[in-house]
Amino acid sequence: MMAALLTQALHLALMLALAPLLTGLLRWLKARMLGRRGPSPLQPWRDLVKLCRKRPVLAENASLVTSIAPYAACAATLLAAALVPGFTRGMALGGLADLLLLGGLLALSRAALALAAMDIGSAFGGLGAAREMSFAVFAEPAFLLCVMAFAILAGGTNLDAIGAALQDGALGLRVSLALALVALLAVALAENGRIPVDNPATHLELTMVHEAMLLEASGRHLALWEMQAALRLLLWLSLLAALFLPFGMAEAAEGPLAWAQGLGLWLAKLAGLALALAGFENAIAKMRVFRVPEFLGAALLLALLGVVFLFLSTGLA
Amino acid sequence: MLISTLAVLLCCLPPLALLGAWAGGRPGLARLVHAGTALVAGGFALLALAALVEGGEAALLLPFGPAWAPLSLALDGLSAWFLLPLGLCGLACGAYGWRHEAVAPARRLAAWPLFLAGMALALLAGDGFTLLLGFEGMSLASWVLVAAGQAPAGSVSAGSVPAGFPAAGPAPAEEEGAARAAAGLYLGFALFGAACLLPAVGLLAGLAGDLSFAALRQAPPQGGVAWVVLALVVLGAGSKAGLVPLHGWLPVAHPVAPAHVSALMSAVMTKVALYVAARLLLDVGGLGQGLGWGVPLLALGAASALFGALRATQEGDIKVLLACSTIENVGLIAMAFGLSALLRAADLGALAALAAAAGLLHVLGHALAKTLLFLVAGEVQHGAGSRRMDRLGGLIHAMPKVALAALAGAAALAALPPLAGFAAEWLLLQALLASWRVGELGVQVLAAAAVALLGMAAALGAVAMLRFWGLTFLGRPRAPRTLGASEAAPLPRAALFLLAGLGAAVGLLPGALLALGGEAVARLSGHAGGVALASAWAVAASPSASAYHPLGLAVLLLVLFVAVVLALRWLSPRASVRGPAWDCGFVAPPPHLPFGDPGTQPSAAGFAQPLLRMLGTSLLAARERATLPPPGDPAPARLDSHWQDPVLPALLPALARWRDALVIRAERLRDLPLRHLLMLAFGTLLALLALLAWVGPGGGAGA
Amino acid sequence: MSFGQIPYDVAHLLGGGMLLSGFVLLYQRRLAAMTGAFAAQGALLALAVAWQGFIQEEPGLFISALVAAAVKAVLIPLALRAFILRLGLQRRVEPGLGIGASLIAGVALVALACLVVLPATAGAAALLREDLAIALSVVLLGLLMMVTRRHAIGQVVGLLSLENGLVLAASGVQGMPLVVEIATAALVLVLAGVAGFFVLLLRERFESLDLSLLHRHRGEGE
Incomplete structure (x- = not known):
């Protein structure tokens, strides 16, 4: 019990500390790959500190939504991040860590963001909110079908149970898992607003999706939104690592030595995924907004195909 | 005990309807009607909760009704579960009516308690006939409510809308027409639902004639009859609940009524239809399918x-x-x-x-x-x-x-x-x-x-x-x-x-x-x-x-x-300040529009446009056309975007054609000589007798 | 063999990878990226055939794998790319059928393949059955690509990807003589050659590779 609580607290602290670092690392890697020197990976943390020192400016007709939504979104994302196992399984909230609930919490923070964007009634805020919510219409079914594949393989939607089942290796390598991986990667790109769905570094308002919703935010509100985006990215990468690279994860009851080993492996996995993401983003261009449904629709169909193959093989076995 | 209390509450509603018929235009009496229905609805909710806690009760035979189908009430867990939202929502709608419907046409005030009574009767029915009676009563009462439509602008509650305010929406006459068209459509679908549910209940009962749920449950439909029952119930209850493709009337009819009526229609009446489907298909007929x-x-x-x-x-x-x-x-x-x-x-x-x-x-x-x-x-x-x-x-x-x-x-x-x-x-x-x-x-x-x-x-x-x-x-x-x-x-x-x-x-x-x-x-x-x-x-x-x-x-x-x-309060203690909205290119409000130009805000259609393009082209027959003026022409560019629900427009012309064809056939009957007419009647009689012989004691499910 | 055993898993995964690259081919609009996906499919095919050679202990299959790796993963994509560069075709290719519709059709075809193969091969080993289902799916996806692409190069790639599926099916069946494979491969090469000739001819005549231009010229002579 003590170990579960301790690992949970440690995990939450690590998530908070690592999230901006991961974003910084990603920016640095992308810059290095392009031959630029790039900002230090610590830069997002410095930005956050600076933003916290500034005074937030609210628009004249801003309602309470503008000031409450960032806290709500951050709390929901933080809870989701606390549920995804990182270096260890069997943390105190392991019983709550359900894939469907994870989807729900992410939807909650997405809705809060969209509401904050609509609060002023400005053109770009509404545009970004409409696009972000529309993308989710395609991302959500693809995500659910991936969840279905894991639920069939592991017998449930609890992340700890799925991770344990996958780590045993009794499931083997499967076509379905490969298809689910591709689909989940596409969903992760869309959910985090990465290239090719959205460009996190763009300065052109017409092509913005995620950034367009933050145009009015400033000071600590902006810091919260930045933190929320960073947490979401870390959460998705950890989720991918927990589902597809489950090896080497510690059990909470195994003691600090196992935790340290799990921690090292987790960091290595995150770094590897960040490297792959940076390479992918540098190699590919952003697509038109109205091609995103095709992209996510393809993910949806691949996930469906993966589930159907799973039906076939369970029928054969 | 519970069930007889419920019966008493149910019997309170028709007098309230009579009162409502008399109360049109009299604010005090109208409020009495609303308060009465709200109280009855609250009673429903309490009793439903009590039934859920204590368990169901045996059926209660009502002292009236036709000899061949005695009316009975029963309250089991399923009825009580559906009765609970009816009571709660009815209570809230009554509170709304008290405030906003103090002056209302008599038609609406009379139909409102009957609407509640119909729904409650359908939910509390202990047999198929009572179920249908309540369901059809609910349909008719809600039809009257839809047909009564919007109150004319002047009589909407005490002065909250300035009389004669022009830009509030379509003109009253136009709205009246829309309400009438909606009511017509609604009645058509309600009749269709009735035409499906009546034979379905009949087939469930077979020739045994005992319509009580307990008896029906003993002999679930089998074979071909089962499939017919399934189709009829899904069509009948589905048309009332608004299942695709029988949903076309719902977005037309529900909104024309005043808010509390729309609320009850949308929130509870559709649930009653689902209750009918669940009761007939899952509970009564669900064994061994x-x-x-x-x-x-x-x-x-x-x-x-x-x-x-x-x-x-x-x-x-x-x-x-x-x-x-x-x-x-x-x-x-x-x-x-x-x-x-x-x-x-x-x-x-x-x-x-x-x-x-x-x-x-x-x-x-x-x-x-x-x-x-x-x-x-x-x-x-x-x-x-x-x-x-x-x-x-x-x-x-x-x-x-x-x-x-x-x-x-x-x-x-x-x-x-x-x-x-x-x-x-x-x-x-x-x-x-x-x-x-x-x-x-x-x-x-x-x-x-x-x-x-x-x-x-x-x-x-x-x-x-x-x-x-x-x-x-x-x-x-x-x-x-x-x-x-x-x-x-x-x-x-x-x-x-x-x-x-x-x-x-x-x-x-x-x-x-x-x-x-x-x-x-x-x-x-x-x-x-x-x-x-x-x-x-x-x-x-x-x-x-x-x-x-x-x-x-x-x-x-x-x-x-x-x-x-x-x-954050600890990390960032500085208070926030107010300033003009930034949003690159945000124009300061012009003097004639003190709250800003609405054209610069996302409109309802604009916010929906990404989804219209992504899904609407295939599912809603959406079409977009951009008209750009030639170079040098200062005229504005236009984007015409249009969509429509493809189901109802596909359904209605076909129905109209069938109706016309039917009318022409029927007209032909008038010209037949007397002998042929007699033959027609005789043939019908023979066909009915043959049907009886076929499904009768030998093949009937009940015998 | 069943799940959890390495031979089965790897063969299954490689087949799945080929299927996936078949979908990528169907999804891709640009010619250059299409040749890349095709090369990936060829490489996966070579690996799959080599793996079959390993588990069936059939040295002949290694030769097939080598041939596949050299021709499908390197030579043909390089040739195609050179061809595209020479003709200046790096621009987009418009599919005849929308991306969404062709992907949905692709999934339906895979389902059809499974429904056809699995009952027909009842009694055979699970690996063979699923492999055959995947191979037939790849073949059908190739055909679908040929149907949906208006551009001649897209059609050629579809044809070649179809042949990939055939080879995958052949490699999975134990004791398939090498001759048959070589004959198939030769046939397809001839077809590809004919197609290439056809493309060049088309280019000379109409200054375009859009096959819809041919509609008017059906039954030639005028």
């Missing part, structure tokens, strides 16, 4: 969920939007019931119970949230003078409390944790994800498709609710009238908060509620244990699968929220 028994409900439910949600994202009128969202949610419940029947046929009792529980939970959650939102729509119409989102905006400043209540309802319908919609969808998804155990490849693929459609519908529903709340309450006013909006009166406001609180309770305590509804779950799923793993704090699919702890989740969210707030 094959895998195919649940498939129509599952497939039509999934289609309705997707289609209704997509339409809800496109509508510009908030009441039409809410009606379309009702189609979505009815679809979700039908999916749950269909899945339950399917899993029951595959001998997966615990999963069947899970699916049934998901449906029942959503019945309650959706009824409360939808009533809340329709009443909010009514308040917005009274306060801000319009139902069109393009004429609203920024109402959170004028009506903050209504906005807060509306947010609770919208978030529940958007399936956001930890509210009611998410709990129901979580349960439904768990049942769907586990339904691959059925083993048939076709069923498995259907389940996978259902998962994808459910996910899409849920996300679309979230878009629709976000758009509704965001465009109505956030941003800047889009019309001058919006600036003069005022907060709702205390009584309706209390009703709104009551509904919001109850909805939150449904979301936070699904386990406790499902423990109460154990009998209802068992009736629907045929699994005696109900949901095995519902404790007060959590629900779970099975011991090994994951559990959902809504209350713990809510507490955690709250703790984290407070922690983030405190941390």
Whole structure:
């Protein structure tokens, strides 16, 4: 019990500390790959500190939504991040860590963001909110079908149970898992607003999706939104690592030595995924907004195909 | 005891209707009618709760009714579960009526108690005949309510809308015409539903003639008769509930009535139709059916969920939007019931119970949230003078409390944790994800498709609710009238908060509620244990699968929220300042538009445009055409965007053609010589006798 | 063999990878990216054939794998790319059928393939059955690509990807003589040659590779 609580607290602290670092690392890697020197990976943390020192400016007709939504979104994302196992399984909230609930919490923070964007009634805020919510219409079914594949393989939607089942290796390598991986990667790109769905570094308002919703935010509100985006990215990468690279994860009851080993492996996995993401983003261009449904629709169909193959093989076995 | 009290309450409603018929134009008496119905509805809710706690009661034979079909009332867990939302929503609608319907036409005041009585009678029926009687009474009364339509502008409650205000919407005459057309369409579908349900109940009973549910349950339909019953009930109840493709009337008819009537029609009447389907197909006729028994409900439910949600994202009128969202949610419940029947046929009792529980939970959650939102729509119409989102905006400043209540309802319908919609969808998804155990490849693929459609519908529903709340309450006013909006009166406001609180309770305590509804779950799923793993704090699919702890989740969210707030207060102590909106290129309001040019805000159609392009071209026959002026011409460019629901326009001309063909045939009959006419009658008689001989004592199900 | 055993898993995964690259081919609009996906499919095919050679202990299959790797993963993509560069065709290719529709059709075809193969091969080893289902799916996807692409190069790639599926099917069946494979490969090469000739001819005549231009010229002579 003590170990579960301790690992949970440690995990939450690590998530908070690592999230901006991961974003910084990603920016640095992308810059290095392009031959630029790039900002230090610590830069997002410095930005956050600076933003916290500034005074937030609210628009004249801003309602309470503008000031409450960032806290709500951050709390929901933080809870989701606390549920995804990182270096260890069997943390105190392991019983709550359900894939469907994870989807729900992410939807909650997405809705809060969209509401904050609509609060002023400005053109770009509404545009970004409409696009972000529309993308989710395609991302959500693809995500659910991936969840279905894991639920069939592991017998449930609890992340700890799925991770344990996958780590045993009794499931083997499967076509379905490969298809689910591709689909989940596409969903992760869309959910985090990465290239090719959205460009996190763009300065052109017409092509913005995620950034367009933050145009009015400033000071600590902006810091919260930045933190929320960073947490979401870390959460998705950890989720991918927990589902597809489950090896080497510690059990909470195994003691600090196992935790340290799990921690090292987790960091290595995150770094590897960040490297792959940076390479992918540098190699590919952003697509038109109205091609995103095709992209996510393809993910949806691949996930469906993966589930159907799973039906076939369970029928054969 | 409970059942006789209910009978007494039920008998109070017809006198109230008489009073209403007399009360048209007399404010005091009209309020009496509303107060009376609200009290009766509150009584319904209390008694339903008592029945859920204490268990069902035996049937009560009423002392009147035809000799061949004695009327009986019964209150089992299933009836009580559906009676609960009827009572709660009726109470809230009564409070709204008290405030806003003090002056109303006699037709509406007379039909209102009868509408409630019809629904209650259908829910409390202990036999097929009473069920049909109540169902048809409900249909007729609601038809009168739809036909009575909007009150003329002058008589809307005491002065909250300035008389003769021009820009509030379509002209009264136009609206009257729309109401009449809606009522006609509504009556057509209601008659169709009756024409389907009557023979269905007859076939269920066979020739035995005993229509009580207990007797019917002993002899579930078999073979060909079963399929006919299935088709008839799905068509009859589905047309009333608004399942695709019989949904066309719903977004037309529900919004024309005043808000509290729309609320009850959308939130409860559709549930009564689902209750009829569930009672006849799952409870009475569900024993020993094959895998195919649940498939129509599952497939039509999934289609309705997707289609209704997509339409809800496109509508510009908030009441039409809410009606379309009702189609979505009815679809979700039908999916749950269909899945339950399917899993029951595959001998997966615990999963069947899970699916049934998901449906029942959503019945309650959706009824409360939808009533809340329709009443909010009514308040917005009274306060801000319009139902069109393009004429609203920024109402959170004028009506903050209504906005807060509306947010609770919208978030529940958007399936956001930890509210009611998410709990129901979580349960439904768990049942769907586990339904691959059925083993048939076709069923498995259907389940996978259902998962994808459910996910899409849920996300679309979230878009629709976000758009509704965001465009109505956030941003800047889009019309001058919006600036003069005022907060709702205390009584309706209390009703709104009551509904919001109850909805939150449904979301936070699904386990406790499902423990109460154990009998209802068992009736629907045929699994005696109900949901095995519902404790007060959590629900779970099975011991090994994951559990959902809504209350713990809510507490955690709250703790984290407070922690983030405190941390930021410590890290960033400086107070915020107000300044002009930045948003690159944001024009300062011109002098003639003090709240800013509405053209620079996202409009209702503009916010929906991405989805219209992504999904609408194939599902809603959406067309877009951009007209650009030639170079040098200062005329503005135009974007014409158009969509329509493809079902009703496809259906109505065909129906009109059939009607014409039928009329021509019938006209020909008039010219027949007398001998031929006699032959016709004789032939009909012979055919009926032959039918009797065929299905009679030899082949009848009852004999 | 069943799940959890390495030979089965790897063969299954490689087949799945080929199927996936078949979908990528169907999804891709640009010619250059299409040749890349085709090369990936060829490489996966070579690996799959080599793996079959390993588990069936059939040295002949290694030769097939080598041939596949050299021709499908390197030579043909390089040739195609050179061809595209020479003709200046780096621009987009418009599919005849929308991306969404062709992907949905692709999934339906895979389902059809499974429904056809699995009952027909009841009694055979699980690996063979699923492999055959995947191979037939790849073949059908190739055909679908030929149907949906209006551009001649797209059609050629579809044809070659179809042949990939055939080779995958052949390699999975134990004791398939090498001759048959070589004959198939030769046939397809001839077809590809004919197609290339056809493309060049088309280019000379109409200054375009859009096959819809041929509609008017059906039944030639005028």
